[in-house]
Amino acid sequence: MHIALKKPKQLVVGLTGGIGSGKTAVSGRLHDWGATVIDTDEIAHSLTKANGLAMPDIRKAFGEEAVLPDGSMNRDHMRALVFKEPDKRIALEKILHPKIRQLVQLKLNAGAPLYFVLVVPLLFEKEGWGELMDEIIVVDCPVEQQIQRVIQRNGWPEAQVRAVIQNQATREKRLAGATKVIENNGDLAELVKKIDFMHQTLIKKA
Numbered sequence: 001m002h003i004a005l006k007k008p009k010q011l012v013v014g015l016t017g018g019i020g021s022g023k024t025a026v027s028g029r030l031h032d033w034g035a036t037v038i039d040t041d042e043i044a045h046s047l048t049k050a051n052g053l054a055m056p057d058i059r060k061a062f063g064e065e066a067v068l069p070d071g072s073m074n075r076d077h078m079r080a081l082v083f084k085e086p087d088k089r090i091a092l093e094k095i096l097h098p099k100i101r102q103l104v105q106l107k108l109n110a111g112a113p114l115y116f117v118l119v120v121p122l123l124f125e126k127e128g129w130g131e132l133m134d135e136i137i138v139v140d141c142p143v144e145q146q147i148q149r150v151i152q153r154n155g156w157p158e159a160q161v162r163a164v165i166q167n168q169a170t171r172e173k174r175l176a177g178a179t180k181v182i183e184n185n186g187d188l189a190e191l192v193k194k195i196d197f198m199h200q201t202l203i204k205k206a
């Protein structure tokens with residue numbers, strides 16, 4: 001059970017999409033326009049960096065092999081582990097989620113000059129986020145395009161990208177939950193135009 005988060009008075013725009021769909025590209029541009037971006041993936045990353053706030057609990061729960069020599073989480077090891085053993089995923093989430101939610105609340109409490117963009121990659125897979133959001137933007141593109149982008153960006157084998165996509169909500173499920181969609185199936189110049197238009201729509205609501 002999650003502790004409910006308190007909605008701020010400013011507009012909260014949720015941002016989600018499958019792996020490699022372009023969420024970071026969208027949130028980065030909205031940030032450039034002055035939106036206050038809260039990225040739950042970035043928070044998770046900072047909790048698990050060298051000497052991150054979650055590292056003592058991670059070391060205790062998963063042992064030394066979960067920690068790299070520099071003190072950060074061994075991401076490759078943990079990614080493989082939680083894929084193989086679902087109870088390990090639950091254990092890791094039990095450590096990270098309350099801390100992520102606490103930090104999101106702090107950032108929401110600090111307010112925003114325009115509007116919040118709350119990036120939750122697994123919005124439709126996890127409970128407890130949608131209630132906070134006035135709008136939900138889904139960044140969408142065909143699966144084959146996601147795969148190409150992630151191969152290019154991460155250098156992962158195709159099967160690894162497909163396995164991640166398999167474990168995420170389907171495109172149809174995400175689109176069904178969206179209040180706004182950014183189709184990111186063209187080049188970056190096209191994406192930028194769509195984001196700028198979206199920003200104009202959002203500031204009218206904010």
Ligand code: ATP
Binds near residue numbers: 021185
């Ligand atoms: P993840 O879920 O893995 O964090 P994401 O949804 O944040 O991914 P991005 O990192 O924004 O996705 O985009 C994935 C990769 O594809 C990046 O390298 C990005 O530069 C590239 N990319 C995104 N959109 C486009 C586009 N329209 N044209 C070309 N490259 C793109």
